[in-house]
Amino acid sequence: MGRPSFDQPFVIGRVASATGDVPAVSTQLELTDYLGSLKVRFSINRMKYTVDPGLYAVGHPDKDSPVLVTGNYKTSFDHVRRALHGRDVWLLVLDTKGVNVWCAAGKGAFGTNELVARINSIELPKIVGHKKVILPQLSGPGIAGYIVKQLTGFRVIYGPVEAIDIPKFIDNGLRATSEMRQKDFPITERIVLIPVEVIQSIKYVLLVAALCFLAGGLLHTADFWNKAVAGAKFGLYASMCAVVGGAMLTPLLLPWLPGKAFSMKGMAAGFLVFVVLITWWYIVYGHQLSLIQILAYLFIISSGSSFAGMNFTGCSTYTSLSGVKKEMRIAVPIQIVAVVVGFGAWVGAGFIS
């Protein structure tokens, strides 16, 4: 395990410790930090947005200063250092492979073994006189506090869920209030997740459009190009509406959509988009679609939106694996049937018209 490089943009100096100089980090974020986080939110360089693992200093810590632990996803690291403005603390960064604290803990990368190995490799007992390390609360699924204590002598103290509460937590004698311990899912946290959801859906939209292009053309070989283009348009409209419903409206309107299951919420959002689409087309073009074509749109949009909404379970903060399995056992067969019926209706409509 090497030491973190001094040649990282947020390093503003060096602080002496018992085991050598440690990089000191800025507590102010620069434009590049905000742009980096923004890019990640748009799925650019998302899995490689990292800082070097190892020990850093904030302010001028000494042997009595608190030791805070975080992961090496740069956005997490930035949140922590910004929260520590004006403080003197040691910041120990674990190698979580660029993944945020909670997900890394769930997968074991932010785990007991990594923490113990890191405490040993930086020789923490030589650097501080006390025997406490402060961890983000959401690292709990990966860390067995009592085993860390057995193996290193350091007592794990779980800090608040949010980095912004760290100063209050420290001033409060390393005690978190009940509010600091709760993970909610407010609208601001849901909105920032939308771009990645949409970008990851694009490949499905293109796939559906391509399949509808082929199906349209091959079912009407006499008029291949016209029918293929009409097919691609249908596929594009229907799947884009499904994305708007499942990947945009579902996160946005989550608490207000009906049902507890995300597949249900996604279906409701898809239905909403379907109604808007058909109404808009009716106003603009008049009676253009047959009933069976409208049904084709209804089934494809609501099932696609239901599927995309169901996938948002993985981004949400309040779903359980048992619950997801339960809803999938019911929702996935319904989604499959709805897709088949929808495409059947569309193919049928093609022959009827």
Place this chain on the structure above:
Amino acid sequence: MQKLTYLKDVVTLSLNQEKCTSCGACLEVCPRNVLARNNGSVDVVDRDACIECGACALNCPFGAISVKAGVGCAMAVINSALGRKGSCCCNTDTKDYNMDKQPSSSCGC
């Protein structure tokens, strides 16, 4: 705003009162206020809020909590069903925290 909760009566969490010493380690790590201290002893007070993250069981020194821990993610369930491995958050390898034995938490990503 009220706490968002997921499906009712599905989670695998259970607390063995005989092994519990009311040390409170679980109360520190639960991000959903599922557990609380009642007249000195720890109790499950909001089961349906549990997300099966496994933090309480992993941090219980007495093996008093059992839960089938995993990620509540539909794509992970699909990836597991299709046998896909590799990328992070890709599958539903559950850690079965059973009283008595501690699981090895290995990472496949």
